[in-house]
Amino acid sequence: DTGVSQDPRHKITKRGQNVTFRCDPISEHNRLYWYRQTLGQGPEFLTYFQNEAQLEKSRLLSDRFSAERPKGSFSTLEIQRTEQGDSAMYLCASTPHVGSGANVLTFGAGSRLTVL
C-alpha cells in the first residue's frame, strides 16, 4: 500500500475553467476527507465521506465545488468556474478508525492549484 494518492500534484488553470482532482485513499479506509490549505495557513476542512455517503460539508465548500465518492473507494473534487481565490493546496486524507481515533488522519501529498 502506497498511502493516500492524489492526482494531479500540480494544476495551473485560467480563471473560469473547471478542474477536477482525484484522491485514492488507503484501501481499507472507509472515511475520506478533503481539506484546503492556503499559503501560511493550516489545512481547513472541506468535506467528509463515510464510504460513498457525503456526511458533512463546510461553509467553505461553495456551490462551485462538488465532491463525490461513487463506489466508496476513490473520490473526486471538482471546482467549476475557478477564481483566483481558489488557488491553494487541496489535501485528501483518510482513516479507518472510529471514535476519537478517527481524528488521526493520513494525508496525501496534495494537489496544488494555481488559478491565473
Added chain:
Amino acid sequence: GQQLNQSPQSMFIQEGEDVSMNCTSSSIFNTWLWYKQEPGEGPVLLIALYKAGELTSNGRLTAQFGITRKDSFLNISASIPSDVGIYFCAGPNYGGSQGNLIFGKGTKLSVKP
C-alpha cells in the same frame, strides 16, 4: 469560533539545540494532534494525545496534553537538519464529524547545520 494559536511562528536554531513550541486554545480539547509538513508534501502525524496531562514520546519528539485541556506542547531534542518543516497542532472541530479538525497556523522550524 474555535482557534488554535501556535507559538512561536518561526524558529531558526542551530543543529543539536532543543526546540519547544506550544499551541493554545480558548476552548477545551479532548484530543491534541501534532503534524509535521515538509515543502510540497501533506502533513504527517507525529503524536496524538487523548488525555489531560498525558506525556507521549516519539523518538526525539515529546508532546504533552496540558492539564487545563486548553494547551499542548511539543519538544524536539537534539535537533537535526531533517527536522526542518512546519509543525502544526490540531484538534477536533466541535460540532463537526470525527476527522473534522481545526489546525493552527504552524511553527516553521529552520535548522542551521
